[in-house]
Every structure is written in structure tokens, then in C-alpha cells.
Amino acid sequence: MIIEIDFNSDEAIYSQLCNQIILGIATSQFREGEQLPSVRQLAETIGINMHTVNKAYSILQQDGFVKIDRRRGAIIAIDFDKLQALKEAKGELAVVLARAICKGIGRDEIHSLIDQLYDNYERNSQ
Amino acid sequence: MIIEIDFNSDEAIYSQLCNQIILGIATSQFREGEQLPSVRQLAETIGINMHTVNKAYSILQQDGFVKIDRRRGAIIAIDFDKLQALKEAKGELAVVLARAICKGIGRDEIHSLIDQLYDNYERNSQ
DNA sequence: TATCTGTTATACTAAACTTATCACAGAAAA
DNA sequence: TTTTCTGTGATAAGTTTAGTATAACAGATA
Numbered sequence: 001m002i003i004e005i006d007f008n009s010d011e012a013i014y015s016q017l018c019n020q021i022i023l024g025i026a027t028s029q030f031r032e033g034e035q036l037p038s039v040r041q042l043a044e045t046i047g048i049n050m051h052t053v054n055k056a057y058s059i060l061q062q063d064g065f066v067k068i069d070r071r072r073g074a075i076i077a078i079d080f081d082k083l084q085a086l087k088e089a090k091g092e093l094a095v096v097l098a099r100a101i102c103k104g105i106g107r108d109e110i111h112s113l114i115d116q117l118y119d120n121y122e123r124n125s126q
Numbered sequence: 127m128i129i130e131i132d133f134n135s136d137e138a139i140y141s142q143l144c145n146q147i148i149l150g151i152a153t154s155q156f157r158e159g160e161q162l163p164s165v166r167q168l169a170e171t172i173g174i175n176m177h178t179v180n181k182a183y184s185i186l187q188q189d190g191f192v193k194i195d196r197r198r199g200a201i202i203a204i205d206f207d208k209l210q211a212l213k214e215a216k217g218e219l220a221v222v223l224a225r226a227i228c229k230g231i232g233r234d235e236i237h238s239l240i241d242q243l244y245d246n247y248e249r250n251s252q
Numbered sequence: 253t254a255t256c257t258g259t260t261a262t263a264c265t266a267a268a269c270t271t272a273t274c275a276c277a278g279a280a281a282a
Numbered sequence: 283t284t285t286t287c288t289g290t291g292a293t294a295a296g297t298t299t300a301g302t303a304t305a306a307c308a309g310a311t312a
Contacts, residue, residue: 026224085229096218098152103211107244
């Protein structure tokens, strides 16, 4: 999977890394049990420091997307705590929806966006 | 409207301020044309520095939620650029949905969350 | 043995966040 | 007119975070 970092973005590099990898998992470009590049290797290909990659991997571990094996590095391993995930999703959606509502975006339009995105993820995960 | 800041949060104070005010607009606790407290007044009631409030107000202005009048301070004034708002909402939703999909949350569950949140906002905006 | 892995520690720069003052111009009210 | 409120600007300083740069260590593997 190709990971692209926008060095002009406001978003921190480690955060972009996390999101890209999560996106990769959602679209099955990374699959359960698959191993991510080593921290040094990924750091070199992107052109950043090893510790920045390590920080991203640690956060992914903490958030239940990977497990870190001393021998093989970071392995995709989803912790399916759905109650927790639903709670977090609701909190994040609350912020996005508040902004949308202020701008006059209706409930149907949001549902439509959700469907577009889900369709897109499912299309890319085959 | 009561604005509460969590000083132990990872989220920056100015960012929490923005989100709370946007939430207030979404639930009609702040209405179009209404004026927000002055930067000094709000800073004092919260117990933070004036410039932190000013930063929040400036961002709200930039994002099209308020206009800043030299005489009256920050006034709720939504800039209804719906195309822009839809684009931004889609980008933010993409990140949230990717996480949800990884955790096995289905499309229907997301739709349900959206409805819950919309119901909640509409109930609080009367 | 040589090489790969993650881990840890330290040091440093740069940027972001926040606070702290001081001062100014414009508007409004006493 | 004077006082007091508004936002704005400049400047300084403290704290935290992000990122880089090295170095070293232990465990696994070839």
C-alpha cells in the first residue's frame, strides 16, 4: 500500500500515518494478520524519523488496530470492542454533524454521504 | 449558554471553545445575529487568557460561523457555502467511517447513530 | 556471527499553545 | 468630554508537543 504524507498539512505526520493505515485496513489493503513495514523501513521510504513511525504504531496498538510483536513488528489485529467503538464514533460524529447542521446540511444529505463513503470502501475492499 | 472546558483534555482550549460554540449554534442556543460574549468577558468567566478566546473567535470567523464587528464583537452569522461544507463534512466523515468499518460497525449502525444525533439536536433547538 | 526486529534513553530544534502586559483606535454611554 | 466598553496589535515568555538525530540494548532469525 502506498502511504502518502502531506508535509504542508496542519495534521501531524504521525496522525496522518495512523489515518492512512486505518483507511488501508478499512479497504482491505491491509488484512488481519498482515505485517506492516518495520518502523525503520517505513521511516526511510517516507523520509521521516523512525520515532515518528513508532509513535503512529503505538497509537494504533493502543486504539486496537494492531498488535506489536517483538519479532515481526506491527501486525494488523483488530480488537473488536464494538461498544467502545460505537461510543467513540458517536462522539466524533457529534462534532461533524454539529458543523453540518449549522451550515444547513440536512439529515438526508448526511445519510447520502455515508452511503457514498461506504460504497466506496466496499468497492475498494475486494 | 454554559461553556465548559476540560483542562485535562488533549484537545486545545481554543478548539474546545470552537466546538462548544458550534454545538450551541446547532442546537439554537446561539441564534443568527446574536452576539457572543466579548473576548475579555468570556476569558474571565472561563479563567483563561483573552488571546485564547480571540483565537477561537477568529477561527469561527474564518470557518464562516460568526462575523466580527468592531463595535459589538462576535456575532453569529453563518456563511452558507453548502458545497464547501459538504466537501468538508465528507472528508471528516471519511476518517470516522474508516475507523468504524475496521471495528466491524455496519452501515445501518452508522445511519442509526446519525439519526440519534440529529434527533437530539432538533429536540434541543426549540 | 551478522542482521533483523522493537525498545529505551538522551538531546536538540522548531512549532504550537497559552499566558501576560501594554498600548491604540473606534464606539457608546455617563 | 470623560469614562468605559469593544477589537486589534505588538511583544515577551513559559510550557507542551512534534519531529529529528544518535546511540545503545535485548531478543529473534538466518
